[in-house]
Amino acid sequence: MIAVDLASLSPATRQVAVPAAIDAETAFGDVRAVRATAVPGTGAPSAARATLDPPRNAP
Numbered sequence: 001m002i003a004v005d006l007a008s009l010s011p012a013t014r015q016v017a018v019p020a021a022i023d024a025e026t027a028f029g030d031v032r033a034v035r036a037t038a039v040p041g042t043g044a045p046s047a048a049r050a051t052l053d054p055p056r057n058a059p
Contacts, residue, residue: 006040 004016022031038048 034052036050037046
């Protein structure tokens with residue numbers, strides 16, 4: 001899990017990027033879906049969700 005305290009960011013911040021990398025011989029096509037959920041605070045309901053699925057024919 002990656003947590004970002006949005007309250008600590010500058011009000012001018014418009015996006016937060018979370019890079020990903022895979023080491024060794026594994027390809028992104030070998031990885032299951034990656035899910036991201038934005039929650040405005042501990043215990044709060046999610047504000048947004050996204051699922052990133054690798055292409056089915058990925059090498």
